Amino acid sequence: xNRSPHGPRLPPPHEFSVCxxxxxxxxxxxxxxxQSKCAVACGAVVKANGYGLGAVNISSALYQEGxxxxxxxxxxxxxLLRNSNAFPKNINLYIFNGxxxxxxxxxxxxxxxxxxxxFGQIELWANFAKIKEKKLPAIIxxxxxxxxxxxxxxxxxxxxxxxxxxxxxxxxxIMSHLACANKENxxxxxxxxxxxxxxxxxxxxxxxxxxxxxxxxxxxxYHFDLIRAGFGLYGSTKILPGCDLAAxxxxxxxxxxxxxxxxxxxxxxxxxxxxxxxxxxxGIGYADFWVxxxxxxxxxxxxxxxxxxxxxxxxxxxxxxxSDFPKDEIKIGDWVQLLGPDISLQExxxxxxTTPAKILASLGGGRYHRIYYDDGISWRPSQTGRSG
Numbered sequence: 053x054n055r056s057p058h059g060p061r062l063p064p065p066h067e068f069s070v071c072x073x074x075x076x077x078x079x080x081x082x083x084x085x086x087q088s089k090c091a092v093a094c095g096a097v098v099k100a101n102g103y104g105l106g107a108v109n110i111s112s113a114l115y116q117e118g119x120x121x122x123x124x125x126x127x128x129x130x131x132l133l134r135n136s137n138a139f140p141k142n143i144n145l146y147i148f149n150g151x152x153x154x155x156x157x158x159x160x161x162x163x164x165x166x167x168x169x170x171f172g173q174i175e176l177w178a179n180f181a182k183i184k185e186k187k188l189p190a191i192i193x194x195x196x197x198x199x200x201x202x203x204x205x206x207x208x209x210x211x212x213x214x215x216x217x218x219x220x221x222x223x224x225x226i227m228s229h230l231a232c233a234n235k236e237n238x239x240x241x242x243x244x245x246x247x248x249x250x251x252x253x254x255x256x257x258x259x260x261x262x263x264x265x266x267x268x269x270x271x272x273x274y275h276f277d278l279i280r281a282g283f284g285l286y287g288s289t290k291i292l293p294g295c296d297l298a299a300x301x302x303x304x305x306x307x308x309x310x311x312x313x314x315x316x317x318x319x320x321x322x323x324x325x326x327x328x329x330x331x332x333x334x335g336i337g338y339a340d341f342w343v344x345x346x347x348x349x350x351x352x353x354x355x356x357x358x359x360x361x362x363x364x365x366x367x368x369x370x371x372x373x374x375s376d377f378p379k380d381e382i383k384i385g386d387w388v389q390l391l392g393p394d395i396s397l398q399e400x401x402x403x404x405x406t407t408p409a410k411i412l413a414s415l416g417g418g419r420y421h422r423i424y425y426d427d428g429i430s431w432r433p434s435q436t437g438r439s440g
Contacts, residue, residue, distance in 0.1 A: 064302060064387075064423055069335035071302045071387075072420035074105045076113040078298040080426075082285050083117050085294035086265050090279050091272075095121030097264065097282035099129060099148065104415035105286055105299055108136045109424045114285075115139035123167075123280055125149055127158060134162045144224065146191055148201070156180040160188070165224060167191040169201040171210070178220035190221040191261075196247040197240065198231040212254040225259040225278055226252055233267030234291060241270055266291050287397045287408050299415065300392035303336035305384055308374070317371055318363025329362075330375045334388050337368040341417035342390065349403040353394035354386065 064071045087094040096119050097103075102110040111122055111133055121144045124130050130147050133139075141163055150173045151159055151166035159166060160180070168174055168190050181188040192211075195202030203211070211217060228248050232238035245262065252260050260276035265284025267274055269291045284295045310330050317323045317331065332354075336342055352359050352372060359372045374382050391400055397408045404411070 068421035069304050069306065070340060070418065070420050072105075072415060072418065072422050073300040073302075073392075074109065074422060074424050075298045075300075076109060076424055076426045078296055079105075079110055079285055080113055080117050082265075082292075082295040082298065083114055083119065083281060086268060086279065086281050086284055086292065089292075089294070090268050090275050092275050092277055092279060093121065094279045094281050095119065095123060095144075095146075095261075096285060097123045097280050098133070099123060099125040099282075100413045101129075101416040103283065103286045103409065103412040104417075105412065106422060106424065107133060108138050110285075111136075111138040113426065115143065120144060121146065121278065121280075123148060123282075127155055127164070130164045131158070131162055134164070144189075146224075148193075150193075150201075151177050151180075160184065165189045165191065167193050167227070168221075169193045169203070171203060171207040174217065178217075181220045187220065187222045189224050191224050192218065192221075192226045194226065194228050194248070194251055196228040196230075196244040196251075198229055198244075200229070202228060208251055212251065215254060218255070223255075223258050225261045226255060227261040227278075227280075230263055230267050230270075230274075233263055233270065234289075236270060236291065241267075241274075245274060265295070268292075283409050283412075286412055289408070290398075297392070297397050299412070301342075301390040301415065301420070302387045302392075303334040303370070303390060305332045305382065305386045305388060306335045306369075307333040308382065308384060309333075316363075319366060320364055323363035325362075327375075329373055330377075330379070331362065332359075332372050332374045332382060332386075332388075334370050334372060335368065336370055336390070336418075337366050339367045340419050341414045351395045351399055351403050353389040353392075354382065356394060358394075359388070 064073055096114045098107040098111050101107050123146045125148045127147060130145050133145060144165055146165045146167055148167050150169045166177060168177060177188060177190055193202040194208050195204055230241055230244055232240045248262055259278055261278035261280055262276055263274045263279060265281040266289060268279050284292045286298050288295055288297045311325055312328050313325055315325045350361050359374060362371050362373050389395060397411060401408045401411050
């Protein structure tokens with residue numbers, strides 16, 4: 053089998069209807085590239101099941117690369133990683149949504165670190181620290197202008213006037229999050245940077261974190277002490293040209309048929325053939341959380357040639373037009389590529405009018421047979437499902 057420097061370009065050698073390949077070596081390469089450009093500590097955001105590609109396997113690979121800081125969104129995600137033994141118990145595992153009432157003991161039991169996003173969470177975690185009679189670790193998240201999570205300006209002012217409030221904690225970092233990091237010349241990036249600097253001037257001596265992998269391209273002034281690498285670990289982006297897509301998605305042809313002119317295809321009879329056509333039905337649909345099965349502009353590749361869907365996609369199936377292929381060239385069992393060397397993440401997102409991150413995240417819910425490999429040669433099958 054021919055293989056590219058980043059793993060196999062040809063379909064996977066396994067007999068499954070739908071297959072998601074995850075190239076852990078490419079994720080390692082992306083991590084090293086981001087770290088080399090930043091020259092500061094580089095953490096890994098593995099929320100949403102590792103952006104749909106499998107948080108456990110990815111975390112294990114990145115730990116082997118020296119990553120010591122991992123970020124997820126929820127308590128459930130964090131406990132899954134802790135129970136997986138993907139890395140030692142003393143690795144920093146942060147939860148973006150912070151600590152909520154009645155979860156404090158779970159944080160303590162599993163050695164999890166909340167990203168404190170509100171003054172109420174400060175009080176909750178500080179009270180629990182008093183019960184345990186020790187300082188507990190935390191990241192303090194301030195909102196510098198995205199108006200989502202993070203301490204709002206009113207409570208930032210209270211902290212600046214009463215910095216001793218934070219003495220109850222072992223502060224791992226003070227962080228914020230940019231709204232326009234993917235737009236290098238957007239003036240709001242500088243606005244948020246200056247707001248962040250103004251706040252941290254009241255808290256010298258701590259570690260600071262402002263950007264993720266995409267934001268790291270804004271320059272060293274934005275790097276501070278810790279980069280929270282997320283999307284750049286998994287998918288290619290114009291802003292980080294050294295990072296390549298680490299996933300390929302394939303679906304098999306399960307039926308081939310010929311139809312005459314004026315024949316309807318799919319639910320609602322939305323499509324009617326204008327000529328005789330040869331169709332292939334592939335085994336993937338919206339139950340696989342593929343984000344755009346109904347999009348008439350969906351890009352697919354068969355034997356290196358673009359093909360188009362016809363009619364509505366359904367829960368399990370998508371019908372495509374293979375009329376331009378010689379009749380004996382396509383057979384049942386052939387693989388159709390939905391994401392990979394022939395179809396970039398950016399193209400798939402553009403054609404489906406969504407974002408690359410949404411495409412990746414959708415992969416986490418599909419009924420895909422997952423294959424993980426590190427060296428581009430040795431296949432390492434893994435379990436199917438979300439925990440991949």
